[in-house]
Each structure stands twice: as structure tokens, then as C-alpha cells.
Amino acid sequence: MSNDPADQHPDQHQSLLAALRGAPAGAALPAPGPAPATVTLVTRTATSRHQAAVDAALAGGPVLVDTGAGGEGPVLLAGLLAALAATGRRVALLPGGCTAGARDELTGLGLGHLLADTPEDVARRGADLPPADPNRWLTLLRDLDTRNRAWFSSDGQVPSRFDALTGLATARAGHVHPPLVPAAAAWTAADRDRVVDLLLGGAPAGGEDPLAGAGDEEVAAAAGDLETLPGLLERTAGFADRLVGLGWRAPATVGDLVPAPALLARVEEAQRTYVPAALVTDLDQARAVLARQPRSLLSAEERERRRELKRLSALRRDGGSFGAADVEALEAVQRAWAQHAGGAPAVLPERAELAGLLESLHGAVPRVAAVLAGLPADASALAVADLGPVAERVRRAARAAHARRERAAVSAEGLEDLVAAVPAGAGREEVVRLVEATTWRAVGQAPDPGGVPVDVLAEEFGRLDDLRRARAVRELQLALSGARAHPVVVGGTAGAADAPVVDVLVVDVLVVDDAHRLPASRVAELAAGVRQVVLLGGAGDGGALEGGALEGGAADSAWLRARGLVTPVDLTLPRGRSALREAVVEALRAGGADVSAAGEAAGRAAGGAGSEGAELVVSVGGARLQLDLEDALAPWRVQDREVALPARRRAAGPHRVLRAAEWFTDHRGATRRVLEEVRALEPVAPPVPVAVVAPPPVDSFPRGLGSAEDAHRTVAEFVTALAGGNPNIDQTPPATVDAAVALAYADLGVQAPDAEVLDAAMTLLTYRRRGAKVLRAFKESVQRSKKKMRGAGVKVP
Helix, strand or coil, rough: CCCCCCCCCCHHHHHHHHHCCCCCCCCCCCCCCCCCCCCCCCCCCCCCCHHHHHHHCCCCEEEEECCCCHHHHHHHHHHHHHHHHHHHCCCCECCCCHHHHHHHHHCCCCCCHHHCCCCCCCCCCCCCCCCCCHHHHHHHHHHHHHHHHHHHHHCCCCCHHHHHHHHHHHHHHHHCCEEECCCHCCCCCCCCCCHHHHHHHHHHHCCCCCCCCCCCCHHHEEEHHHHHHHHHHHHHHHHHHHHHHCCCCCCCHHHHHHHHHHHHHHHHHHHHHCCHHHHHEEEEHHHHHHHHCCCCCCCHHHHHHHHHHHHCCCCECCCCCCHHHHHHHHHHHHHHHHHHHHCCCCCCCHHHHHHHHHHHHHHHHHHHCCCCCCCCCCCCHCCHHHHHHHHHHHHHHHHHHHHHHHHHHCCCHHHHHHHHCCCCCCCCCHHHHHHHHHHHHHHCCCCCCHHEEEEEHHHHHHHHHHHHHHHHHHHHHHHHHHHCCCEEEECCCCCCCCCCCCCCCCCEEEEEEEHHHHEEHHHHHHCCCCCEEEECCCCCCCCCCCCCCCCCCCHHHHHHHHHHHHHCCCCCCCCCCCCHHHHHHHHHHHCCEEEEEEEEEHHHHHCCCCHHCEEEEECCCEEEEEEEEEEEEEHCCCCHHHHHHHHHHHHCCEEEECCHHHHHHHHHHHHHHHHHHHHHCCCCCCCCCCCCCCCCCCCCCCCCCCHHHHHHHHHHHHHHHHHHCCCHHHCCCCCHHHHHHHHHHHCCCCCHHHHHHHHHHHHHCCCCCCCHHHHHHHHHHHHHHHHHHHHHCCCCC
């Protein structure tokens, strides 16, 4: 049996032929499986969707590819023909609207002869290609994918780095300033809830730590006893009260309760032999009765003695003879009871529970005393009157131990800074926002995987990808120059009456361009002897033929007949939406640029997929730069994002990708660099002459620093909010510092020395304490202001 993939799907091919001939469409054919071996696409602008379509064709079954209306057809057709030829298949092409573009693509790669009419037009050899590590391309592909997932993918518990930095920016805009706690990067939602609970009352920083001085391992070992001991102490106090109710003398310490279980056991044992009245019987009288000598049976003394003996026998539960041994046994119980209690000996139904309680208490107290200072190591030394307060103290220690465990669960490093950042009197909602922002900052400021900037990786990957395609082209050129590959046989115009009939003996694959404009019967006739059919189309639902109407109407087009049986491969890339779009547009416009969104039609005209029409076009003085925001490209694969997209954009003009890392690290610097790059470009067209108008009156407020009204309002709102208090530089927004510096320049002039500007700005914001941190913040603002003024054409020192 043949190993050719086309020979593995004869039933599918026959089903397609039947559908093209007008037979009712049967069940939809299964989606094509993976190709035996993926062939590198030779066109630089090919995307993963093109690769999927080519892989489907290489798998051997019938394939439909929806080329849409975005210029995807030529790129797909060029890659498809090169891939089929590279695998040694004989291909016949019925040309259409995409064929000329595909020929241009292949000619640019040195493969124009692939569409030659005769095999004598063989390949041309070029210069030798530089050597390259074949594993490096795969390593970079993996690294770029890992970096993209680290920035834009969330596991559901921890936010993505991009979402974290976006949330952090929002939090800071709402005056929430979290500390940097690196361990917070791994906090899940449950961890954050634990941290909130700690900050609201469980954290030792909120008061004295009752376990101070005890190590974490010691506290962990005593954690169970800390949880159970308060209950043991309270139950012991309850038993003490019950014993007092039985006549037990009020115990001073727990040690006074220790004899109770054994004594109560003796009372229980005595009551199993004697009735309760025996324990209160006058034993001296009983001893005297037993000491009397027998008399005459008829005497009154003897009758009295016998009555007493009978009464004493009734004290035994078995009714047996009551003798001196019984007196001794009862007397021993009474003497033992009298040592600890008053009144008649009594029983306690929970005597066994008391015994177990005291045993547990004596076991737990020494272990707790090892971590809780001031607690005696011997439970017998505990004062009964203090059992309640001691229980409460142990409960506080248990909460502290729990807090330690919770801190360990979320990594304790840095929590002290987080505790210090909680405002006095903060409610739960405010603390939740702070903890969430702390996670955002930790995730957002984590180092990039590998530490190498993504632009460096992308540039190297692009070079290796170009070399990879060049090698694929070279291999195909060499194959075409020998006998391992065959040029594509190109027929007449699709649908033309004089289109040649394909030689069924030499064609493996029939590729039909513009299948939506070709009658199904014609395709069925040409495909009768081939082993595989690939149809490209989908721009319309039947449309008119070049030079005449489609015979049989739209329903008879090859595309529509086949679409009922085979699911088309879509070349559209997923649409992305940028969360940074509004902020970037606002920043660029504030810098003097004109920013617009390229329309869908413009994106397609530039050779882009339908998802690419959302890039920004930044214009300054006639110069234009296409700007893509990285987060909108996150759903794309590495090759689409780093190779195909830049190639498509640059074909239409200068292009740049604004990386998320660049924006979040320094959005002002990123904005400045984009604007500088635009200004360095040549204008697209000469600027339109404008009428000269008289300049407006000179305003004392420096150009580039906004308006005086906004600056005055910002400073006034800040000073009013202080209510006479001292300002904190960590809680002073940079925009407020910039406003104060702008007002200082307006008052002193743009040529004023930095020292005077700093002093005036800090005075405006009532900074009396001017430490190093405060000076650094204001100096940075002065430098920012100078850059803005220079950008507006103001000469500053």
C-alpha cells in the first residue's frame, strides 16, 4: 500500500467528487489530522493559520481554504505550492485571482520557476547560507512563548503580569500605595484572604506577641495544646465547683483536685457493697453492737441485740452478715473523705471524665509552658481561681500561633511593611484593596524570565526564522534542479472554456484558485483522476465568471458544493483588544502627535489579516508610524507576532511594537521614544502650506507644562487635603509635584536656577522637612518639566 498521505483518504476524495457532481451531501468529513511532517512555509508573511491550511493539505485529504478578502490568498497559495513541491508531489493549478500574487511571492524568493510550464526552467543557486544552530530557533520560540504567557496569561489564582500592572496603576491612581512584598507574587485568593485577616486583627504587629522568644518550630509543636488547653482549664474550673457542691473543701490549686478521682472511686466501690446509708452510719455504735455478748433468747437484751444486728446487715447490698471488717472498710472511706471534704461521702457520675481531664491537663501544661512565658510547668501549681484568666491568655497565644502559621503560609518576608502600610482605622474593604494591590505590585515587578529583553530575543528569532526559510527555499531549489521535485503545471484561467484537461496520470494534487467562481462540474471533471483536491475561495457565494455568467447559478459553484461536505480552514487570526490603547493615545496626543486607528480596509490593504486593522497610526508633521500595542497581540503565536506581523506592517511603512514592559517601566520615556522615532522619519507627503497667523499673546506659564489653571487647581486640592498636616512624599502624586514645579517656573522664569525652583515648589506644597527622598522626587520632577519644555520648543538651561 502507498505511504503517500493522499492514498490514505480515498473514501473522502470520492465523497468530494460525488458532491461536486451534484449528489446529496453526506455527513461532514472529519477535520484533517496533522501532517506527517510540517514543511516550513517560505513566505515571511505567512501566519500560523496559513501553516494550518498547508498542514491540512499535506495530510492528504480534501481541503477547503477560505482566503477571504484580505490579501491572504497569494501568501497561502505560494506557501502551499512550495510545500507540495517540496514533498515531491505533482501539482496542477487552475489559476485565479490569487495566482499572480503568488507568482510574485515565489519570484521574490527565487522560486518563480516553480510555476514554469516546463521542467527545464530549473532553480538558480544563490550564495552559501551561514551556519546556524538548529536548536537555537526552538529555544527562542519557547522563550518568547514563555515570556508572552508570563505577561498575559493567568492561571485563575494569580493574575498575569500585565493585569497586575494595570491593576496597580489603577490602585495608585486611587491613592493606594502598596509596599513591595516579593512573596505576594505567589499569593492565591485564599492567601490574600488570610493576609487580610492577619492585618485586621491576627497579626502580632497589632500588639505584644504572647509567644515572643519562642521559635517557630517550638510554637508549631505546641500548636495543638494551645488550641485545647483553654477548654481543659475551663472544664477543670467547672469540676472544681461541682466538687465543692459535694462537700469538697474549696481547692486553692489544681493539685488539690488531684486526689479527687481516686477518692471518688473508693466511694463508688463502697457503694457497690453497701447502701448509701452505710457511709453515714455511726460506726462506733455499730462496733458496740458487734461487741455485745449473746444472752438468753428470751431476754430483752438479746432481742435488742438481734434487732441491731439485723439493721446492720441491711447496710450490705447482699444482706449478708455485717461484721468488724465491714466497720473497718466503711471507717477507712469516711476517714479518707474527711481529709478533703466535709459531710457524707458522695459520688460524681463524671468521675472518669475528671480523671482523664486532669491527666490531659498535666500533659498539656508543660508543653504550653515551654512557649508561653509565666505559665508554670506543673499543672498542679495552677491556682483554681486563675483558671479562667489563664485560659484567656492561652487563647491569645493560640491566636498568635495561628497567625504565625498563616504568615508562614503566605511567606512572612515583607509582611511588616504591609502592616505598616495599613492606614489607622482602615476597614476591611480598604485592607482588601491594599493586599490586592500588593499582589499586583509583586507580580508586576517580578523579573522577566531569562532576564533578556524581549526585543533582543525577537530580533534574533527573526534572523533565525529568515535563515530557516532561506534553507527551505534552497532545498526546494536543489530538489527542482534534480528529479526530486516537480514544477507546478499551470492550466488556463479558472472557468475558461479552453482550460486544459489535467493529465490524470501525472497529477497528484489539483489546486483550484477562486473555486467559488468555477462550476462544480468542471472541477469534478478535472479532479476525476487526481488523488487530492485543494480548493481556495470563499470571497463570494458563487459570483460571476470572468467573461460570462456561472452556469447553473451560484449553487453550482465548486466552493459551495464542497463546503457542504468539508469544513473550510479559516485564515483569520484572533482579534486582540488593547487595554493600554486609551492611555497610549492620550499620552501621544499630549506629546503633540496625531493618533488615529487604521481602518479595517487599510489593514487589509497593507496585507494584514482581518484582526490587524486595529493598529494605531502616529503622525507628526507628515511623518507616520504604525504602532501596535503588545497586549493586543498576546493571543497570537510567536511566529505570527514576531515575524509575520512586522513583515506585513513594514511593507506598508515604518512600524513599531510598543512592549508592555517598556510602557509600565517608564510610560513617559516610552511615549518620548515613540515620538522621537516618528519625528526622525521622512514625511509621507510634503506638508500642506498654511496661512501665517499672528501669534497669540505670550503667556507667563511655560509651554509644554499644561495650563496655569490646572496647575493651580492641583496644588490647591493637595494643600487643602492636608488640613494643616505634614505632607508625605510617598503619598504625593507625581502630577502634584509637577504642577508645583510648573508654577515655580511660571513665577521665577524658565531660566531660574534649579535650587530656586526646588525651594519654591516645595514651599508651595508646604514641605518643611526636606530629606533626601523629598529632594530626589522634586529633582526628578524638575528634569521631567525641562524635557517637556524642550519638547515644546522652550530653551531651558
